[in-house]
């Protein structure tokens with residue numbers, strides 16, 4: 001058969017925003033045969049970027065990182081990209097477009113993806129310097145340039161975009177106000193109570209919220225300095241961000257005579273065709289059944305529909321769910337299905353925790369069978385499941401309140417509706433339109449074992465990322481179904497979890513790693529199981545860890561933290577941060593004598609850096625003789641218990657926080673645990689010891705101490721949770737003994753207490769039952785085991801200093817006493833620093 | 838008596854057997870660093886298998902003189918060492934990086950005779 005060579009169809013895309021880009025991506029993936037010649041015009045100077053995550057620009061994400069695809073991608077896919085070029089006219093009869101440069105291009109099919117612009121209400125003075133909108137990277141750059149001159153910013157609009165803008169203002173270090181015309185925040189997504197919860201949370205973050213305020217004028221000579229409101233009040237501001245809604249960019253369509261809506265937007269049918277069948281409109285510029293979709297997922301779906309129809313398939317756009325979940329300034333907010341119960345009859349079930357700032361509402365159908373929609377503020381961990389339950393009309397469990405209360409106990413999965421109960425065609429990732437069926441079969445056929453693999457193979461989770469937790473759940477559940485072991489085993493040498501090994505060690509009285517490997521493991525072990533077992537042995541028998549030096553991580557093996565260049569740091573314990581002048585002098589003298597770099601650490605003590613391995617015992621000998629002990633800065637063990645100065649000196653102090661911090665630090669010093677442990681004791685609610693960011697935090701109250709647990713600074717900060725209130729000293733220590741021992745015995749290796757709690761079924765309530773109510777009947781054991789640890793404590797460095805055999809191990813070469821000749825220092829700000837090789 | 842020869846560096850190329858130290862000077866199931874002229878060589882004793890291995894002391898990842906202080910172990914039977922800095926692991930037989938990165942380390946044959954450990958060097 002002879003094939004006629006048909007010239008490619010000329011497709012012109014107007015607008016290179018998120019949806020315009022997605023359209024190109026989808027079309028080229030289907031354009032194998034070169035049936036289309038694609039030309040794209042974008043008004044902005046850079047290729048399409050991720051507008052959804054625009055705010056990340058303020059916290060350091062670069063324009064490059066936000067870019068959807070680099071310019072080279074367009075080249076590789078034979079797309080002609082005109083950036084910085086505005087399309088000014090469309091001629092539907094001649095089938096051409098004209099750009100602002102006066103150039104004319106012909107098309108066979110035209111796709112308008114012109115998006116929208118910020119809607120700026122006609123307020124007097126809105127043209128003044130210092131008034132911004134928030135839509136493009138250029139807008140952000142302009143704001144960043146202006147912000148250093150400003151102190152106070154107001155955002156006009158308390159909707160989704162307005163609150164995003166408020167976050168940006170906070171990130172720029174400005175005192176921030178949000179002005180909303182409606183009586184509540186996010187009026188399209190939240191009800192009164194939900195808005196109230198969100199408002200409180202935002203106010204706690206220092207953002208002032210003004211509701212029912214209509215701006216009448218913006219005042220100021222040239223630059224703004226004040227705004228006035230309809231109720232006669234005023235607000236002094238020097239910067240304003242208008243975020244009062246969006247206005248579809250329909251100007252070109254309008255000029256070309258295409259049908260547009262009375263309030264803007266290019267009218268389209270279910271195939272996304274405009275009133276001219278060869279012209280399509282997608283994204284935020286398209287008006288479908290009277291609706292402009294200001295979200296990304298429906299835009300992507302529109303792109304998919306047009307692509308399918310262009311390649312000869314059939315697909316319609318029949319509306320889209322407006323469910324959203326977002327993290328606003330660290331506060332979870334979600335709204336799904338019919339959040340207000342206005343369209344369908346049903347009754348709401350509401351849960352509210354004013355202390356924690358959590359509001360959850362679900363609307364259940366009148367017969368109690370189906371979930372219609374709902375609102376989540378403060379904790380949206382159950383959003384994905386709830387959304388799927390509503391969308392797929394899954395029959396509700398007999399007590400639908402479990403759906404929101406169940407999630408309270410820490411398990412993200414609401415009772416009665418696990419991920420696997422979803423139908424195969426349930427859309428898990430609505431941005432990329434990936435179903436549960438696709439994900440699960442990819443896990444099986446591509447033999448995936450992590451979420452990264454799912455993202456790569458299915459694209460799910462690659463846009464807004466909202467479905468990522470659910471991908472994890474699907475992965476675990478699918479692997480389980482396949483009978484694959486999802487048990488947390490230590491490594492290839494031990495098919496037991498850490499907790500199981502701890503039991504084995506204890507029950508069988510195993511004292512060494514080799515015994516354990518002989519009886520319960522295989523091979524030679526590795527860098528994963530050795531330190532984990534070392535920690536278990538130490539937490540069980542509390543023997544000198546150097547007895548089995550080679551199973552310790554290098555820091556534990558040499559009782560010091562290894563540094564760049566191969567030297568070590570020396571951190572003596574300074575309990576509670578309290579130190580006498582005499583001891584300070586000793587540290588100074590030792591550091592000077594051995595030319596060590598000294599620094600005050602973030603843990604209220606002093607670190608000396610740059611010690612050679614052979615110097616360590618000598619340095620420690622001097623320190624031990626002056627009364628110092630190891631600070632265990634190298635161990636997975638207690639680091640510091642920070643204190644504030646407390647009642648002894650501070651005019652607000654209620655109790656002696658320094659004394660208590662010292663007592664606690666000395667109680668738990670040296671105890672090995674799954675990860676490091678940190679504590680803090682503050683003398684009053686002002687919390688100068690930052691105790692609420694620690695694994696355990698103690699804060700003085702009028703009546704005693706409040707105990708907080710499972711806080712974390714570091715890479716994923718998490719506030720500690722109030723565990724028990726107004727405790728006397730003795731009870732506080734008892735709870736701490738139990739809590740720490742329970743953690744030591746049950747956590748996986750290298751899980752901080754926060755991670756441990758996050759994974760704990762039943763969450764903090766369960767932990768309270770175990771520790772306070774002794775629901776497992778183990779508290780006596782826990783206390784006894786802790787008492788053993790406390791009694792058997794001995795300073796490791798003291799033992800090394802006094803043991804010539806152990807001291808011998810601290811040398812670089814085995815065949816000569818010479819130090820490592822490659823260690824080199826230079827001077828910086830009057831101290832030594834390593835020369836990096 | 839050659840007790841173990843554990844390197845892909847072929848024995849016949851060895852020109853010098855460097856007498857490093859007594860067996861008892863080395864830790865069991867761990868490593869120690871030996872100075873040979875201007876070189877630093879890490880020597881490991883796998884006591885459980887009674888096997889000896891040696892490799893360069895410098896970790897190629899960030900050029901740190903450190904591998905002797907690394908933890909030894911095996912991956913599917915292959916003896917390896919994990920660098921203490923960032924836990925990159927290397928085969929002690931081939932010197933290959935087992936994390937899939939493209940740098941590798943030099944390994945050396947080792948023999949034990951009359952209670953002494955010797956490292957095979959080819960000049």
Ligand code: SRM
Nearest residue numbers: 561569600601602603605607633639712713714715716752
């Ligand atoms: C020296 C110090 C920085 C400073 O100059 O102030 C420091 C230095 C190191 N930190 Fe830190 N951290 C120091 C305070 C902190 C703090 C602040 C605090 O304790 O109040 C935090 C956040 C609080 C927290 O842990 O929750 C902190 C969070 C981390 C983390 C992240 C832990 C996490 O859960 O995400 C690591 C990495 C790890 O442990 O896996 C880390 C790891 C390290 C290591 C051990 C990295 C390493 O392996 O070499 C650094 C060792 C330096 C050394 O040789 O001494 N450091 N590190 C601080 C020593 C405090 C002390 O006196 O012991």
Ligand SMILES: Cc1cc2nc3c(=O)[nH]c(=O)nc-3n(C[C@H](O)[C@H](O)[C@H](O)COP(=O)(O)OP(=O)(O)OC[C@H]3O[C@@H](n4cnc5c(N)ncnc54)[C@H](O)[C@@H]3O)c2cc1C
Nearest residue numbers: 015017018019020043051086087114115283284294295296
């Ligand atoms: C700060 C912010 C936060 C957001 N957060 C979320 C969120 O959390 N979740 C969510 O779902 N959505 C969010 N959105 C909305 C989402 O970004 C939009 O739905 C999406 O960007 C719409 O894509 P689009 O391609 O239709 O329009 P746009 O991305 O606006 O792209 C249109 C492009 O066309 C160009 N253009 C217009 N007219 C012409 C012309 N005549 N000639 C040439 N080029 C032209 C424009 O310059 C623009 O670059 C957010 C938006 C903003 C601004």
Ligand code: SF4
Nearest residue numbers: 563601602607714715
């Ligand atoms: S923050 Fe990073 S670089 Fe700084 S001390 Fe801690 S671990 Fe080292």
Ligand code: FES
Nearest residue numbers: 896898899920923
């Ligand atoms: S320096 Fe060895 S792993 Fe990084």
